[in-house]
Amino acid sequence: MSLPPEKASELKQLIHQQLSKMDVHGRIREILAETIREELAPDQQQLSTEDLIKALRRRGIIDDVMKELNFVTDNVDQELSSPKQPVCFTDRQSTLLKKTNIDPTRRYLYLQVLGGKAFLEHLQEPEPLPGQVCSTFTLCLHFRNQRFRSKPVPCACEPDFHDGFLLEVHRESLGDGTRMADSTTMLSISDPIHMVLIKTDIFGETTLVASYFLEWRSVLGSENGVTSLTVELMGVGTESKVSVGILNIKLEMYPPLNQTLSQEVVNTQLALERQKTAEKERLFLVYAKQWWREYLQIRPSHNSRLVKIFAQDENGINRPVCSFVKPLRAGRLLDTPRQAARFVNVLGYERAPVIGGGGKQEQWCTLLAFLCRNKGDCEDHANLLCSLLLGYGLEAFVCVGTKAKGVPHAWVMTCGTDGTITFWESLTGHRYIHKSINPDEPPVAEQPKPLYPYRTIGCVFNHQMFLGNCQPSDLVEICVFDLNDESKWKPMSEEAIKSVCAPGATTSLPPFPPLCASTIDASVTSNEIEMQLRLLVSEHRKDLGLTTVWEDQLSYLLSPALASYEFERTTSISAGNEEFQDAIRRAVPDGHTFKGFPIHFVYRNARRAFATCLRSPFCEEIICCRGDQVRLAVRVRVFTYPESACAVWIMFACKYRSVL
DSSP states (O other), rough: OOHHHHHHHHHHHHHHHHHHHHHHHHHHHHHHHHHHHHOOTTTTTOOHHHHHHHHHHHHHHHHHHHHHOOOOOOOOOTTTSSSOEEEEOOOOSSOOOOOOOOTTOEEEEEEEEEEEEOOGGGTTTOOOOOTOOOOOOEEEEETTTTTOOOOOOEEEOOOOEEEEEEEOOOOOOOGGTTTTOOOOHHHHHOOOEEHHHHHHHHTEEEEEEEEEOOOGGGGSSSSSEEEEEEEEEOOOOOGTTTEEEEEEEEEEEOOOOSSOOOOOHHHHHHOOOOHHHHHHHHHHHHHHHHHHHHHHHOOOOOOOOOOSEEOOOTTOOEEEEGGOOOOOTTSOOOOOOOHHHHHHHHSEEEOOOOSSSSSOOOOOHHHHHHHHHHHEOHHHHHHHHHHHHHHTTOOOOEEEEEGGGGGGEEEEEEEESSOOEEEEEETTOEEEEEEOOOOOOTTTTTOOOOOOOOEEEEEEOOSSOEEESSSSSSSSOOOOOTTOTTTHHHHHHHHHHHHHTTTTTTTTTTTOOOOOOOOOOOHHHHHHOOOOOOHHHHHHHHHTTTOBBHHHHHHHHHHHHHHHHHHHHSSSSSSSSSHHHHHHHHOTTTTTTEEEEEESSSSSOOHHHHHHHHHHHHHHHHHHSEEEEEEEEEEEEEEEGGGGGGEEEEEEEEEEEOOO
């Protein structure tokens, strides 16, 4: 197999580095001296090459070298449109080595995280014992359509981060796609490395600790293309001005740069970009103020409507709401818009944490922070669902308004080509067709009764449009959603929105990450939860003085029902109930009673699920069933979605002889 010259030179350099690291030359000199001393006869003047190789092989030097130099070929067929697969290097001491293919014609940035310090919140935490479950930190990275995740490390004042990530600095334009990026080309790539730090507690609950955008281009002006950085991570939300810890980071270009730029050139480029971004944001702010004044002049009562032009992200930075939405393609991970709605629905719901009282804390998370934490507020869900629906070619908008009792809320709306308006509730996956009520109709006229929970609507937006509701009333049920009618919806200039929200318009705009496939094995996880629930039920009944007899066949017969429930949640179509009911009738003898209780969760904690089930009187009646010939059954079915989100269906059942 022939190698291109640059690949051969790179290979030689890697081998030389590894031999130097192992001090092979020093060991060979020692063995050579020892062999001459022990084995060379007085009448011999020199050793042959064969004699030296035998001595090296006998002492295991050659075997050691071959063990260290692993050349892996692992061809992976990938869909052309799919994002680059992340690669992660680990130390030789690690129990698991990940394989990767390196294209010698492309440029890479090797980012190493070499430990953390000053995480003062964990100053008093004791060292975890071997095998002890403890809270962990995980670092998630996104760079130019590539996703990475570090190994979890125990939370500590100085967390032991030691991970390396190989980031490809590829050009996306077709003309330069096959050329290795040089220093000047890379200087024009303004995408930052988005780093998100997640804390996972002993119960599996995740917390967003920090979100940081790393400017990596300083390495282009460093000697030999290597630089070390100290990154101070700030908190999120109300703590965005408080330091949470420091990471030590090393950046290195592969292959090494033939020509580095001067630090002055790099700094000038970064300063120009910041200046250009600041000017665009200033002009948009001036335009937004003018638009708002015009909106208030239409009707003074507009001042009380929820017209949301800017929102704060997790770092406390005000950004135009249109920048939180972008057409997002799920590749082969999600097949239909309704399946996308189900995926967003099973991501956890959690309001932004607030210290003390005083109402709701506003925090619209960037997409990476939302996905890595696996939970967020209603605005995060609505932004993601709108992005996915836009990716499927629908005309989708995020709606900002209120629910009952005036609680602020966000949901998604799609406009059909036939004028049909559909509301999508991102927290439940439910869909509602909107039919406007005409307030001028006589009282006896039959009016459609709204089924949706929304009360008022202030504005709608997507990645290109922002429209404020300027109808006499902002009640959803009487609103007309003809978005082209400027007497009903006041639009913002699409050019103004494009200047700050289009991809690459400003360097302050966080790039959208691709979705990642689930890492959960549905069958294994289903079995584990089911075994844990059986044990919990048996212990609970034992405490009540009851024996427990499980019937495996009855448990198996519950599977079709759980599959049918999930299918219905995804498609709004019910199927398969007839077969399930027929099978149960055959399994339950005459004179016996069957009871079943299905329940749905979006987490995989069996003990927590069991405690929730016991709070239902119907489920408790099954679990604590008393009678003659009582047989119990439980079935768990885990349905996996991207980002390791999952829908967990559990069904408890029992059958027993009816005694009058």
